[in-house]
Amino acid sequence: MQAVNEFLNLKRFGIESTKKEKCPDCNYGMRITVVVNGNEQSRCKYCEDKELAKQLNISLTNAEKERNLLLSRISHFDRIPSELEHVLLNDYIAETKEQVAAKELAKNFIWNFDGTRSLVLSGDPGIGKSHIAVAIKKALSKKHTTLFLKSTELLGFIRDSYNGAMYTEQDVFDICKDVDLLVIDDLGAEYSKESDNESWASDIIYRVLDSRLGKSTVVTTNYNESGIMEKVGLNGKRIVSRMHDNAELIRISGKDRRKNES
Numbered sequence: 001m002q003a004v005n006e007f008l009n010l011k012r013f014g015i016e017s018t019k020k021e022k023c024p025d026c027n028y029g030m031r032i033t034v035v036v037n038g039n040e041q042s043r044c045k046y047c048e049d050k051e052l053a054k055q056l057n058i059s060l061t062n063a064e065k066e067r068n069l070l071l072s073r074i075s076h077f078d079r080i081p082s083e084l085e086h087v088l089l090n091d092y093i094a095e096t097k098e099q100v101a102a103k104e105l106a107k108n109f110i111w112n113f114d115g116t117r118s119l120v121l122s123g124d125p126g127i128g129k130s131h132i133a134v135a136i137k138k139a140l141s142k143k144h145t146t147l148f149l150k151s152t153e154l155l156g157f158i159r160d161s162y163n164g165a166m167y168t169e170q171d172v173f174d175i176c177k178d179v180d181l182l183v184i185d186d187l188g189a190e191y192s193k194e195s196d197n198e199s200w201a202s203d204i205i206y207r208v209l210d211s212r213l214g215k216s217t218v219v220t221t222n223y224n225e226s227g228i229m230e231k232v233g234l235n236g237k238r239i240v241s242r243m244h245d246n247a248e249l250i251r252i253s254g255k256d257r258r259k260n261e262s
Contacts, residue, residue, distance in 0.1 A: 022166035089135035118247035126256030129220040144180035177211040187221040202235035209242035
């Protein structure tokens with residue numbers, strides 16, 4: 001996700017610079033620091049929420065505390081594409097029988113969500129797989145903890161953890177494991193197999209999917225089962241096995257909507 005100062009001229013609003021870092025006070029939340037007219041101002045939402053609860057004499061249960069901690073972690077890693085931020089399932093216009101079936105499957109997934117069933121949406125690019133996945137995530141976020149990541153962004157977080165990020169590799173694996181629903185978008189786009197052996201990327205994807213056994217995961221991909229195995233190599237069978245665990249699969253066909261929009 002682009003930083004705000006990459007597409008806004010913050011100086012117009014008196015903001016001279018911004019910085020995001022792990023909060024040194026709570027050592028958990030993210031602290032945002034801005035410099036306005038030479039004055040530095042910092043805020044950590046997690047610290048502020050704790051202080052507000054203290055002022056209001058609110059006693060949280062352990063479950064509520066854990067959920068608030070998880071939501072704070074999700075806010076750092078969640079990555080819905082900007083062009084899909086406002087989509088709803090009702091907005092998805094089904095043009096083929098497969099698209100109609102996918103939309104109905106998504107509705108049933110939301111209505112009957114139990115935290116254990118999964119969903120795999122496959123098909124050519126531009127047919128609305130990500131639209132459906134985001135709509136599912138948004139609908140369930142009202143009552144459940146959810147996380148949306150493109151597979152390339154997931155790997156990006158892992159790489160950054162090796163290079164001074166304010167979180168560890170295990171933090172990334174833990175957030176993927178702990179949420180009620182994990183959405184991995186565009187699985188297969190991250191691979192560049194150089195041999196028949198497992199690549200680093202495929203090992204990461206496998207570890208994440210393996211940690212989700214018994215929990216709900218939505219995966220979108222351009223590839224069918226054989227396509228994933230051919231692209232990934234020896235790790236492919238294990239990845240496909242984890243993707244399909246307690247999952248409903250649907251292959252969607254149709255025209256590339258992105259070409260029609262351009």
